[in-house]
Amino acid sequence: xxxPTYPAETTTPPPASTAARAQxxxxxxxxxxxxxxxxxxxxxxxxxxxxxxxxxxxxxxxLAPLVDRxxxxxxxxxxGAALDxxxxxxxxxxxxxxxxxxxxxxxxxxxxxxxxxxAVLTAVNSSxxxxxxxxxxxxxxxxxxxxxxxxxxxxxxxxGIFTSGGSQxxxxxxxxxxxxxxxxAIGPAARAExxxxxxxxxxxxxxxxxxxxxxxxxxxxxxxxxxxxxxxxRIRPAAVREEIARCRQAGLVVMAVVGTxxxxxxxxxxxxxxxxxxxxxxxxxxHVDAAYGCGLLVSPTRxxxxxxxxxxxxxxxxxxxxxxxxxxxxxLLVRDRRTLxxxxxxxxxxxxxxxxxxxxxxxxxxxxxxTRRFDALKLWLTLRVMGPDALGGLFDEVVDRAVxxxxxxxxxxxxxxxxxxxxxxxxxxxxxxxxxxxxxxAANLHAREALAASGLAVVAGTRVDGRHFLKFxxxxxxxxxxxxxxxxxxxxxxxxxxxxxxxxxxxxxxVG
Numbered sequence: 459x460x461x462p463t464y465p466a467e468t469t470t471p472p473p474a475s476t477a478a479r480a481q482x483x484x485x486x487x488x489x490x491x492x493x494x495x496x497x498x499x500x501x502x503x504x505x506x507x508x509x510x511x512x513x514x515x516x517x518x519x520x521l522a523p524l525v526d527r528x529x530x531x532x533x534x535x536x537x538g539a540a541l542d543x544x545x546x547x548x549x550x551x552x553x554x555x556x557x558x559x560x561x562x563x564x565x566x567x568x569x570x571x572x573x574x575x576x577a578v579l580t581a582v583n584s585s586x587x588x589x590x591x592x593x594x595x596x597x598x599x600x601x602x603x604x605x606x607x608x609x610x611x612x613x614x615x616x617x618g619i620f621t622s623g624g625s626q627x628x629x630x631x632x633x634x635x636x637x638x639x640x641x642x643a644i645g646p647a648a649r650a651e652x653x654x655x656x657x658x659x660x661x662x663x664x665x666x667x668x669x670x671x672x673x674x675x676x677x678x679x680x681x682x683x684x685x686x687x688x689x690x691x692r693i694r695p696a697a698v699r700e701e702i703a704r705c706r707q708a709g710l711v712v713m714a715v716v717g718t719x720x721x722x723x724x725x726x727x728x729x730x731x732x733x734x735x736x737x738x739x740x741x742x743x744x745h746v747d748a749a750y751g752c753g754l755l756v757s758p759t760r761x762x763x764x765x766x767x768x769x770x771x772x773x774x775x776x777x778x779x780x781x782x783x784x785x786x787x788x789x790l791l792v793r794d795r796r797t798l799x800x801x802x803x804x805x806x807x808x809x810x811x812x813x814x815x816x817x818x819x820x821x822x823x824x825x826x827x828x829t830r831r832f833d834a835l836k837l838w839l840t841l842r843v844m845g846p847d848a849l850g851g852l853f854d855e856v857v858d859r860a861v862x863x864x865x866x867x868x869x870x871x872x873x874x875x876x877x878x879x880x881x882x883x884x885x886x887x888x889x890x891x892x893x894x895x896x897x898x899x900a901a902n903l904h905a906r907e908a909l910a911a912s913g914l915a916v917v918a919g920t921r922v923d924g925r926h927f928l929k930f931x932x933x934x935x936x937x938x939x940x941x942x943x944x945x946x947x948x949x950x951x952x953x954x955x956x957x958x959x960x961x962x963x964x965x966x967x968x969v970g
Contacts, residue, residue, distance in 0.1 A: 468899050483581060488611065494537045495577070501541055505549055510558035515913035516551040530642045558937040559915040560947055564750060566633035566933040568781045575836035576784055586620070586830040587822035588809055591821045599834040606775060606839075607791050609755040611768030617795030618945055620788065620834050624749030625667040627774035627790040628824050630801065632658065632671045632714055634772060634792065635743040637800035639713035654678045657705050659685050661693035665747055668716050685966055691724040693717065695732035714743040719764055720750030723920045723929065725860070725879030727751055730766030738769070739917050746770040751790070751881055751915035754782025756850030762858065762879055771797075777837050780853050780933070798824040810921050855935040857880045863942045872950045876922055882932040885922060888950055894957035899926040906954040913944045 468947050483491050525547050534540050556567040557684040585591040586599060599620055607616035621627045636656060643652045655679055662670045662684040672681045683705075685697045698715060705712050715737050717728040730746060737744040745768050748754075752766050752775035767773060768791065794800060797930065802823045804811045809820040822828055840849065860882040866873045867886045876885040887902045889895070903926055918929040928949065930942065 480937075491581075495594040497538060498541060501545070501549065505552075506554070506556060509554050509557060510554075511913045512557040512916045513553045513610040513910070513913045514551045517911075521547070521551060532595050541777050553916065558641060558932065558934055558941045561930040561932060561937070561942075561945060563935065564776075564931055565780045565783050566779060567936070569840045569844065569849075571839040572783045572787075572836035574604060575839040577833045578839075579832040582832075584832045586832055586834075587825070587828050592821075592832065595832045595835065597822055598838050599821065599832070600819065602834050602837055603781075603789060603791065605756070606657075606789060608772055609846075610764075610770075610791060612770075612791060613768075613794045615796075616761035616791060617798060617824065618791035619798075619821060619935075620830070621747070621790055621825075622786045622827070623778070623788045624665065624747065624774050624776045625670065626826065627749070627788055628665065628667045628716075628724060628745070628747055628838060628931075629671040630790050631673060631745045631772040631792075632716075633826075634743060634797045634800050635714035636675055636677070638743060639711060649847065650687070650883075652711065655710050655801065656681060656713045657710050658682045658714050658716060659698055659701055661685055661718050661721065662687050663693075663721040663726060664716055664718050665722055665749070668747075683708075687726075688721040691721060691726040693728045693731050693733070694710045695736060702736070702742065711918045712740070712742050712905040714745055717744060717745055717746045717770070719752070719754070719767060720881050722750065723883065723922075724877060724885060725750065725881030725883035726877070727763055727880045730764065730770070732766070734766050734769035737771075743771045744769065745772045745774070747774045748774035749774050750779055752776060752879075753850070753853035756846040757854050757857075758847060758850050759854055770877060781837060781840070781849055782852060783836050783840065787836055791900050792965035795824075799839050801826060852935050856932045856937070859935075859939070859942075860884060860932045861936055862939045863932065866939060866942055867946065870946065872954075873946070876927065883932040885920065885927050887925070887927040890953070890957045894961045897957050897960055900960075901953040901956045902926045902928055905949045908952040909945075909948055912948075914948060917945065919940045919950070 480487055480490065514742050517630060528543070528547065534543065555565040584593075584595040589596050603618040603620070603886055604616075605694055607613075607618060619630075621630065637659075639656060640649055641654055643649045653676060658668060658672055658677070664684075669682045673679075677732055683701060685693050685701060688694055702712050715733060717730055717733045719727045719730065723934055734744055736742075748764070748767065751764065754760050755775070756869075757763075770792070773791045775789050775791065777783040777789070778785045781787070784839075808828070809822055813820060814823075821830070860879055863884045864875060864878050872888060874884045874889040879885075887898060888905060890901060893899070903919070906917055906928055909915050909917060918931060920927055920929050932944075
């Protein structure tokens, strides 16, 4: 075999082009790559080692001028200078999820093997749409999908795809459910007649992405029906059964029931076994949004809380919530791989139909995205270094800590707690006594804002039955009961001072 030779370059690129090429990763720039990445990693490491609070409390009004003054048309020409600038516009005021007093949203500290994966995948820059852009990356993602499906218990016909997050996973699940509901609607006229009649049932405590997905899918404005919850903020199976019957009597078609394994606000898990039985009897697609609760799949002690999930038609999992992965790392799993045909399109330049005959695995055949990062690598390396039991043990720790936090809040007369979570959230509020009680909503809003402004802790807020509440979301095993108690004292101080000031002001006005 004759090895072809390549002609030598006959022209010398201008200096500007040479300098620009030096910034691209290739065989001749690996030393610069090592130095630049090491400098960036070192700066982040120094920040992580020295931050003493989850944030600085900086406001948009304070930070925006610094960012606006950056002239993007005048490069600094040096990565070190760019990192110096980045310190002022980002790193100094970043919100640090690894800090034990970050108690706000579903953001987790990240596993170091996953950060290694992030460094590898961004440098190699594989695109997971087709085999000829990814090779082994395709097989690794497929193996992780199979592993996750096995953990769920979906059976041998299961399949899935990595996505950008829970919202995209929920969107794709409902797209598949819609298309399955339309299978018998042959022709544009039949489909046009059916679409306005399709309905989706979901918990009143479910994720807003269900409503957003319905809108994107062209369903009717009232297509999503919020089903009431019980005292534990779980969907009522009897109400689901009644709603399915009511829809049928009204000539409507329930295309899907969405159960939640870990609601964002309350960490509640719907009765999945009951929902599965109802959906099976009614012939309705069951989707389980386990974006939050998927960590239970590897829990050594709490896997039973997901009983019934194995009977779902589709499942959303967010590894970047309870598997300690960097954003983004999520997936949609389906019980029957054939349903993924509803998102399969063939393009001659990308994945022509003949590739199916040649058994070439192209992930774009089952994804809403075309170009897609190799996010699966992060989870792969985490499992290969740590193993699932270690991840599950960490998730168990945060759930245990939430139990401790709930106990602490429920026994504190300064606060009112809503319900005990099955996962790692605590929803509560400061409850003033006497004439200040009517100031509870404003006091809790003030306390959250004052806490954020101090940077000493970050907590979330929500509304429960029309009232303002605060929320702890614990996803950091390093958070202690003392951390929780410290934050509660800060909240009580801020809220109490607000009530004191306003009650005194009202009394002064009354006397005057």
